[in-house]
Amino acid sequence: AQTVTQSQPEMSVQEAETVTLSCTYDTSESDYYLFWYKQPPSRQMILVIRQEAYKQQNATENRFSVNFQKAAKSFSLKISDSQLGDAAMYFCAYRGDDKIIFGKGTRLHILP
Amino acid sequence: KAGVTQTPRYLIKTRGQQVTLSCSPISGHRSVSWYQQTPGQGLQFLFEYFSETQRNKGNFPGRFSGRQFSNSRSEMNVSTLELGDSALYLCASTRLTGTNTGELFFGEGSRLTVL
Numbered sequence: 001a002q003t004v005t006q007s008q009p010e011m012s013v014q015e016a017e018t019v020t021l022s023c024t025y026d027t028s029e030s031d032y033y034l035f036w037y038k039q040p041p042s043r044q045m046i047l048v049i050r051q052e053a054y055k056q057q058n059a060t061e062n063r064f065s066v067n068f069q070k071a072a073k074s075f076s077l078k079i080s081d082s083q084l085g086d087a088a089m090y091f092c093a094y095r096g097d098d099k100i101i102f103g104k105g106t107r108l109h110i111l112p
Numbered sequence: 113k114a115g116v117t118q119t120p121r122y123l124i125k126t127r128g129q130q131v132t133l134s135c136s137p138i139s140g141h142r143s144v145s146w147y148q149q150t151p152g153q154g155l156q157f158l159f160e161y162f163s164e165t166q167r168n169k170g171n172f173p174g175r176f177s178g179r180q181f182s183n184s185r186s187e188m189n190v191s192t193l194e195l196g197d198s199a200l201y202l203c204a205s206t207r208l209t210g211t212n213t214g215e216l217f218f219g220e221g222s223r224l225t226v227l
Contacts, residue, residue: 102147
């Protein structure tokens with residue numbers, strides 16, 4: 001069965017600094033998708049970034065980028081130039097053939 | 113374009129009762145999935161519907177059920193409520209294109225409290 005592990009329940013970063021959230025997963029599938037979702041205190045979950053497993057190039061979206069290591073089954077999220085609005089719960093998610101699995105989340109605090 | 117709409121936003125029930133939650137997806141989205149979010153367990157997948165058919169199912173007891181209508185709106189039902197069913201129930205829609213990808217668009221959730 002597929003699993004998604006986020007080993008950091010909480011993290012803090014100084015405003016304007018860079019922070020990396022880790023995510024590891026386990027699967028026997030070769031074709032799948034990985035996502036990072038953000039859930040601000042208002043509760044509505046939004047997509048931050050998406051990575052297709054067949055693509056070797058790491059996805060980037062403005063200040064957000066991932067380090068996708070397929071062999072190591074690792075999918076970390078790097079946030080550069082952290083802003084107060086980045087404070088939220090971040091969920092790593094795996095979408096395979098038959099279901100979507102989320103990690104337990106990392107709560108990110110931004111220190112002014 | 114209207115987002116995913118979930119109703120009701122908040123509700124309180126007592127043990128043994130049943131509850132029905134509704135989700136209206138974004139126009140054009142034919143896939144709807146449901147999740148249970150609790151502080152201890154995080155976000156857990158309940159089920160996914162596509163074109164009125166249950167496509168995938170998570171590991172929840174039979175008390176949790178759902179359906180999808182021809183207009184893609186979906187409902188989930190929880191019967192014989194237990195205290196542990198207290199949670200935020202999130203619905204998400206996506207424009208499935210035949211491959212297992214697609215961004216999930218989430219609603220704001222229905223907060224269920226069971227007393």
